[in-house]
Amino acid sequence: MSLREETGPYFGEFGGRFVPESLIKALDELDAAYRAAKDDPTFQAELTELHRSYTGRPSILTEVPRFAALAGGARIILKREDLNHTGSHKINNVLGQALLAKRLGKTRLIAETGAGQHGVATATAAALFGMECVVYMGEVDTERQALNVARMNLLGATVVPVTHGSRTLKDAINEAMRDWVTNVDSTHYLLGTVAGPHPFPVMVRDFHSVIGNEAREQLLKSEGRLPTAVVACVGGGSNAIGIFHAFLDDDVRIVGFEAAGDGIDTPRHAATLERGRPGVLHGAKTYVLQDEDGQTIESHSISAGLDYPGVGPEHAWLRDSGRAEYLGITDDEAMQALLSLSRTEGIIPAIETAHALAGALQLAASMSPDDIILINLSGRGDKDMETAGRYFGFLKDGR
Amino acid sequence: MSRVTETIRAAEANGRGVLVGYLPAGFPSVDETVEALVALAEGGADIIELGIPYSDPVMDGLVIQQATNRALENGFRVRNVFDIIRAVTARVDAPILVMTYWNPVVQYGIERFAADLAAAGGAGLITPDLIPDEATEWIAASDAHGLDRVFLAAPSSTDERLQATVRLSRGFVYAVSTMGITGAREDLDAAARTLVDRLRAVGAETVCVGVGISTAEQVRDVCGYADGAIVGSLLVKTLDSDGVDGVRSVTQSLVTGTQHLKP
Numbered sequence: 001m002s003l004r005e006e007t008g009p010y011f012g013e014f015g016g017r018f019v020p021e022s023l024i025k026a027l028d029e030l031d032a033a034y035r036a037a038k039d040d041p042t043f044q045a046e047l048t049e050l051h052r053s054y055t056g057r058p059s060i061l062t063e064v065p066r067f068a069a070l071a072g073g074a075r076i077i078l079k080r081e082d083l084n085h086t087g088s089h090k091i092n093n094v095l096g097q098a099l100l101a102k103r104l105g106k107t108r109l110i111a112e113t114g115a116g117q118h119g120v121a122t123a124t125a126a127a128l129f130g131m132e133c134v135v136y137m138g139e140v141d142t143e144r145q146a147l148n149v150a151r152m153n154l155l156g157a158t159v160v161p162v163t164h165g166s167r168t169l170k171d172a173i174n175e176a177m178r179d180w181v182t183n184v185d186s187t188h189y190l191l192g193t194v195a196g197p198h199p200f201p202v203m204v205r206d207f208h209s210v211i212g213n214e215a216r217e218q219l220l221k222s223e224g225r226l227p228t229a230v231v232a233c234v235g236g237g238s239n240a241i242g243i244f245h246a247f248l249d250d251d252v253r254i255v256g257f258e259a260a261g262d263g264i265d266t267p268r269h270a271a272t273l274e275r276g277r278p279g280v281l282h283g284a285k286t287y288v289l290q291d292e293d294g295q296t297i298e299s300h301s302i303s304a305g306l307d308y309p310g311v312g313p314e315h316a317w318l319r320d321s322g323r324a325e326y327l328g329i330t331d332d333e334a335m336q337a338l339l340s341l342s343r344t345e346g347i348i349p350a351i352e353t354a355h356a357l358a359g360a361l362q363l364a365a366s367m368s369p370d371d372i373i374l375i376n377l378s379g380r381g382d383k384d385m386e387t388a389g390r391y392f393g394f395l396k397d398g399r
Numbered sequence: 400m401s402r403v404t405e406t407i408r409a410a411e412a413n414g415r416g417v418l419v420g421y422l423p424a425g426f427p428s429v430d431e432t433v434e435a436l437v438a439l440a441e442g443g444a445d446i447i448e449l450g451i452p453y454s455d456p457v458m459d460g461l462v463i464q465q466a467t468n469r470a471l472e473n474g475f476r477v478r479n480v481f482d483i484i485r486a487v488t489a490r491v492d493a494p495i496l497v498m499t500y501w502n503p504v505v506q507y508g509i510e511r512f513a514a515d516l517a518a519a520g521g522a523g524l525i526t527p528d529l530i531p532d533e534a535t536e537w538i539a540a541s542d543a544h545g546l547d548r549v550f551l552a553a554p555s556s557t558d559e560r561l562q563a564t565v566r567l568s569r570g571f572v573y574a575v576s577t578m579g580i581t582g583a584r585e586d587l588d589a590a591a592r593t594l595v596d597r598l599r600a601v602g603a604e605t606v607c608v609g610v611g612i613s614t615a616e617q618v619r620d621v622c623g624y625a626d627g628a629i630v631g632s633l634l635v636k637t638l639d640s641d642g643v644d645g646v647r648s649v650t651q652s653l654v655t656g657t658q659h660l661k662p
Contacts, residue, residue, distance in 0.1 A: 294506030
C-alpha cells in the first residue's frame, strides 16, 4: 500500500481529535471545506498562481560542494525554502489555509508562533487578504525573537504574549485554542504545523507537500535520479513532512533531526520522538515529552521553532513503522553547522534548519561521492542574528 | 442507577435542581482539598466535581489555570486524587465526579484508572477533551466498573452529535452554556436554554449547565430549565482568598438558587 495515501484522522494509532466538543463543528466544517478545495481545480489554480506570483515558487535547488567537503562523503543539495517570501517554508501552508478561511467566510485569523516565522507568514497572509490577525506567542519567545514581533506589528497583526505555563510555543497553542473555542464563528485558527486535531495534520502536510513534489521532479530532471537520503529538521514537523511526503514510496532513506538541546541524555532537549512516549497533546495522540503522570515536560532548544514537546502524528507513525528515522542534534552541533554553511557557501540558515545541516554532515561522512543527500533548507537565518551573534560573541556591550 | 442520577432525581422530588461544585485536586494542597470538598458538600453542593490538574488545560480560563498550576508546583500527583476521594466520601454523601483532561488517564492506564476510581468510591468522569467518537476504551472501562461518563455538549453541536452524546453519557450531560472557556461571566448566554431544549428533544433525561455561572441568580435561572448548575471558577477564587470557610458560605449562598420557583 502507498504510504502517501494516508488522509487521517488516524495514522496508525496516532492522530484523532482530542478537543472540546465546542470545536468539533469548526473542525468538521474545515475538513469538508478542505476536501472540497482539494478536488477543486479553481482553488488549486488560485493557490498555484499565488505561489508563483507571491511566494516565488518553485524554489530552486542549490548544490553546496564546499559545505559537503566538510564531511567528505556524499553530495549535498539544498531545497531553498529560505528564498520564499517571508523567509521560510511556512508561507506554503499559510496561503493555503488563508484561502480556505476566506471560502469559509471567516474574517479573523489567529495563529500560534514559536520562532515567529509562522506568525510572520500568517500576518502577511492576513494583510494580503484584508483579514484581522492575532498571533499568540510565548513571552519567552517574544523576547528571543523580538525582531519578528516587530515584523508582525508592522504587518498589522496583534501579538499577544502568553505569560502562563512555560511561556513558549506549547502555551501559545493552548491560548490560541482557547481563543478559537470562544470565537469560532468569526475566526479560523491557522495552525502552523502538522500537529493538532484532524484535519490539521493532513491539511498542513498537503499544503507543504509542494516542497517534496518540486524537489523530486527537479532532481529527476537535473540528476536523472532520486536522492540517497532526504533530511529535514523536526519540531512539530511541517517542513519535514513537506519534503518527506513525495519520497515515502521511494527507495530513499528518510531522516528527521530533532533538537537535542544540551543532549538527549540531559533534561534539556526537545527530542520528542527519541525520548517521548505516546500520549495526547494539543488534540492529537502522538509522541509527547511528559512525566509519569502525563504532565507535559518543558522542552529546550536554542531554536524557538523546534522547542516543542509534541510532534505531528504522522511522524509518530513513520517512526513506529520504521519508514523514517529520527535523530538528535545538539544546540552546539546546530550552531557549528550554521557557521559552516554561512562561511562555505554564503547561505545563512535558520537555527532550526541548521539541525538538518548538522545531521546531513553526519550522514554524508559515511556515504560515497555517488550518494546525494537532499536537505530541506526550510528557513533563512536573519531572524536569528541576535541569538547567533551572542552565541559566537559577535555582539558586544552585553547584548 | 448511577448515584449521580439518583442525586438529581432526589433533588427533583424535593422541587430542586442540583448544585455541582468544582474544585481542583491539590489546590492549595491535598489536605486542604479534602477540607474544602467537605465544606462544599456541607454547604449544600449536591455533587462534587474534582478536577485533576493538567499542564495544558485548553478548556480552562485563567482562574482555574493558575490554581491547577499551583497544585502541580506543589507536587500534586494523579494518584492523590484517589486518596482525596476516599477521605471525602468517608465524611459526606455527595457523589464525586472527577474532571480530567484525557492524557493523565491515558498515562495511568484507562482500565487501571477506572478500577482505582471505582475502588476509591468515585462516581465517574467528566471529560472536557474526550469526545464520544474517541472514547471506545473509556466506554468499555466505565461499563465494566459501573462509572458515570459525563460528556460535553456545545451550542455548536449538531443534533446528530447531541443524540450520540446523550446515548453515551451516564449521570448527566454537561451542557456548555456558551462558546468559550471556564470563568465567571456577567451575562449567561441564551444559548444555554436552547441547548438544554435540544438535548431534551433528543432524549436527554438529566442535563446540567456549566461554564460562566457564578451567582445564585444564575443558578436559579439555570435550574428553571435544566437539572442542575455547575459552578467552578468562583469556588476556586473563594478558596484562594477566603479559605475553606469561604467555600462553605459561598456554597450556602449559591444553593439558595436551586429551589424551583413554583408558578
